[in-house]
Amino acid sequence: xxxxFQQTILISILAGMVRIATPILFAAIGELVTQRAGIxxxxxxxxxxxxxxxxxxxxxxxxxIWLAVVMAMVAGALVGLIIAFMTVTMRVDHFITGxxxxxxxxxxxxxWFRMYIKGRAQPTFDGFENVPIPVLSSIxxxxxxxxxxxxxxxxxxxxxxxxxxxxxxxxWGLELRCLGENPxxxxxxxxxxxxxxxxxxxxxxxxxxxxxxxxxxxFSDRFLADITAGRGWLAIVALIAGNWMPKGVLAAVLVxxxxxxxxxxxxxxxxxxxxxxFLALPYxxxxxxxxxxxxxSRQPQRLGIPYFR
Amino acid sequence: xxxxxRDTGAPRPITRIRIEPRVNRKPIxxxxxxxxxxxxxxxxxxxxxxxxxxxxxxAFSALLNGGFGSxxxxxxxxxxxTPLILTGxxxxxxxxxxxxxxxxxxxxxxxxxxxxxxYLMLAGLPPALYIAGIILCGMIGGAVLGAxxxxxxxxxxxxxxxxTVMMNYLIVFLLSYLIGGGPWTEVSTSVVxxxxxxxxxxxxxxxxxxxxxxxxxxxxxIVAALVCYVVLDKTPLGYEIRAMGYNPVALAYxxxxxxxxxxxxxxxxxxxxxxxGVSEIxxxxxxxxxxxxxxxxxxxxxxxxxxxxxxxxxVVAGVIFGGLSSGAxxxxxxxxxxxxxxxxxxxxxxxxxxxxxxxxxxxxxxVQTDG
Numbered sequence: 001x002x003x004x005f006q007q008t009i010l011i012s013i014l015a016g017m018v019r020i021a022t023p024i025l026f027a028a029i030g031e032l033v034t035q036r037a038g039i040x041x042x043x044x045x046x047x048x049x050x051x052x053x054x055x056x057x058x059x060x061x062x063x064x065i066w067l068a069v070v071m072a073m074v075a076g077a078l079v080g081l082i083i084a085f086m087t088v089t090m091r092v093d094h095f096i097t098g099x100x101x102x103x104x105x106x107x108x109x110x111x112w113f114r115m116y117i118k119g120r121a122q123p124t125f126d127g128f129e130n131v132p133i134p135v136l137s138s139i140x141x142x143x144x145x146x147x148x149x150x151x152x153x154x155x156x157x158x159x160x161x162x163x164x165x166x167x168x169x170x171x172w173g174l175e176l177r178c179l180g181e182n183p184x185x186x187x188x189x190x191x192x193x194x195x196x197x198x199x200x201x202x203x204x205x206x207x208x209x210x211x212x213x214x215x216x217x218x219f220s221d222r223f224l225a226d227i228t229a230g231r232g233w234l235a236i237v238a239l240i241a242g243n244w245m246p247k248g249v250l251a252a253v254l255v256x257x258x259x260x261x262x263x264x265x266x267x268x269x270x271x272x273x274x275x276x277x278f279l280a281l282p283y284x285x286x287x288x289x290x291x292x293x294x295x296x297s298r299q300p301q302r303l304g305i306p307y308f309r
Numbered sequence: 310x311x312x313x314x315r316d317t318g319a320p321r322p323i324t325r326i327r328i329e330p331r332v333n334r335k336p337i338x339x340x341x342x343x344x345x346x347x348x349x350x351x352x353x354x355x356x357x358x359x360x361x362x363x364x365x366x367x368a369f370s371a372l373l374n375g376g377f378g379s380x381x382x383x384x385x386x387x388x389x390x391t392p393l394i395l396t397g398x399x400x401x402x403x404x405x406x407x408x409x410x411x412x413x414x415x416x417x418x419x420x421x422x423x424x425x426x427x428y429l430m431l432a433g434l435p436p437a438l439y440i441a442g443i444i445l446c447g448m449i450g451g452a453v454l455g456a457x458x459x460x461x462x463x464x465x466x467x468x469x470x471x472x473t474v475m476m477n478y479l480i481v482f483l484l485s486y487l488i489g490g491g492p493w494t495e496v497s498t499s500v501v502x503x504x505x506x507x508x509x510x511x512x513x514x515x516x517x518x519x520x521x522x523x524x525x526x527x528x529x530x531i532v533a534a535l536v537c538y539v540v541l542d543k544t545p546l547g548y549e550i551r552a553m554g555y556n557p558v559a560l561a562y563x564x565x566x567x568x569x570x571x572x573x574x575x576x577x578x579x580x581x582x583x584x585x586g587v588s589e590i591x592x593x594x595x596x597x598x599x600x601x602x603x604x605x606x607x608x609x610x611x612x613x614x615x616x617x618x619x620x621x622x623x624v625v626a627g628v629i630f631g632g633l634s635s636g637a638x639x640x641x642x643x644x645x646x647x648x649x650x651x652x653x654x655x656x657x658x659x660x661x662x663x664x665x666x667x668x669x670x671x672x673x674x675x676v677q678t679d680g
Contacts, residue, residue, distance in 0.1 A: 042470060082660075090667045095409045095470060096614075100663055103607055104656030107649065108357075114647030115361045233474045240468070276486040283475040283482075290472070291465040 030207020042098020076209015396609020423450020451583020
């Protein structure tokens with residue numbers, strides 16, 4: 001009985017990890033592309049929040065959660081356009097742009113949310129159900145952890161090798177990585193730096209919007225102010241901790257997700273400490289992770305530096 | 310003639326658009342750019358109101374009247390502006406050194422918590438000394454958190470934006486534990502309110518001009534602005550801070566210890582933000598709870614930026630946005646528009662001001678190149 005109970009909890013924690021990793025993974029793997037193109041986008045948190053709010057709004061207004069997912073991606077793209085305009089066209093400092101975008105969206109979503117629910121009970125929606133993969137999901141333990149998840153979770157994990165392929169095995173990927181290391185080389189070849197950087201920012205922002213949308217539709221039935229709660233920042237930390245490599249980013253995201261999953265199981269585990277300690281774990285871990293990193297990182301040489309011809 | 314020219318196939322000159330730094334910037338140009346940014350920001354805000362189905366004129370006039378319409382409203386505005394000026398100044402000090410700390414939010418909480426610790430430990434001191442001790446503890450609280458981010462940056466190469474964001478979350482969890490079940494929780498009959506017991510009268514910041522809202526904290530904000538102005542513009546440390554913003558490499562060759570300067574900057578910035586927490590808890594709320602402190606630090610970033618990263622500009626921006634926050638309650642009542650319009654407006658204005666800053670610094674020129 002005791003052993004079976006422990007096994008059930010362990011499976012539940014690991015399955016929770018995979019689910020919790022999904023939104024952060026979408027954002028991190030998308031922003032990996034953005035950052036390899038030399039744009040240090042600090043607006044991930046805001047972009048994700050925009051995706052989450054849009055998903056909530058569309059899901060409750062139309063009742064279609066798939067339309068909500070699509071619109072979350074569109075919202076991400078719009079935020080990406082603002083970020084790309086500021087950083088690539090106007091050449092505003094990348095950090096400042098990100099901060100401004102985060103603050104803008106925190107304010108906007110709060111206003112829209114209050115306006116939307118004014119004078120009525122907050123509408124809710126039915127989120128995603130699990131979609132077990134036939135055969136694979138019946139494998140004991142592993143099947144329950146990996147193959148009985150929401151549909152978009154499979155997509156997020158499949159995006160990791162896909163982005164790896166894009167970055168390292170295609171001409172596009174080569175040009176993209178070159179943007180982060182030596183944009184002048186592309187410019188001299190007559191290839192537009194701006195167009196590629198816009199594309200990279202848009203890709204990252206669409207993925208981040210999708211992550212926000214999943215956060216909304218995969219975990220909850222209603223929106224809350226600041227629902228992203230730092231997950232966008234964790235995605236950025238995952239990039240640095242994962243040394244801007246797809247595999248490393250995935251590993252870092254899984255660490256954060258595991259800690260958060262443990263925190264949600266504290267009550268079941270019956271550990272008698274203030275629950276805030278467990279909630280704080282991912283944030284604490286991110287600082288410790290960054291402290292322990294080697295200094296000779298593989299950070300793109302021109303990351304965050306506006307390109308002037 | 311023309312046909313011969315075409316036949317040679319020589320490259321035609323192409324007109325391109327280039328962005329170049331503006332030399333000889335005229336103040337009037339800069340001023341008009343920021344004026345345009347303000348107007349554009351207001352138009353966008355009006356659009357936001359209009360698209361969400363609110364009465365634009367009614368909302369804006371309620372906002373203005375509530376913030377600046379009467380003497381009473383002005384006093385309330387200055388009270389609201391107090392913590393915003395302080396967090397704005399904390400931003401100015403850090404950003405002028407190009408230390409992109411957004412830890413003001415957490416430092417406000419740390420300041421409030423430091424001061425509350427002092428309030429508990431120093432009880433029994435003579436009144437003036439007691440209050441001075443509480444204020445000092447608050448400044449230390451904020452400074453410690455700031456110094457931590459600086460040390461992480463200097464010693465461990467941890468990006469200050471990320472470390473400060475993470476600490477902002479950590480400190481809120483700590484406070485949530487302390488006042489939501491931990492040792493500082495108000496002992497009440499049934500429910501836990503996530504707050505401490507009321508602060509005794511001896512420890513409250515004295516009121517200014519016999520007002521019920523305005524308190525000594527506003528005096529601190531003005532003094533802090535003057536101190537920041539003098540330190541940044543008139544002292545060797547200020548020179549180093551500004552030089553670090555322009556060219557840290559040159560500064561290092563001059564023999565300045567960059568790491569030490571970053572720590573000093575963050576201690577100063579953290580202490581000022583901590584003061585905002587003290588002022589809000591001991592001057593306005595009179596008990597420690599987290600919702601009164603929420604978003605003061607992030608708003609301060611916008612105010613510092615819109616104030617042009619200058620202490621006096623920050624005071625002006627702080628008073629204007631204090632007025633909006635104060636008028637927001639009035640607007641909520643009269644025009645049924647959520648008070649959250651104000652943070653949205655702040656975000657919009659910050660973005661238009663950033664663009665105006667670029668427009669003031671650069672110009673678009675047409676150049677002719679060969680092909």
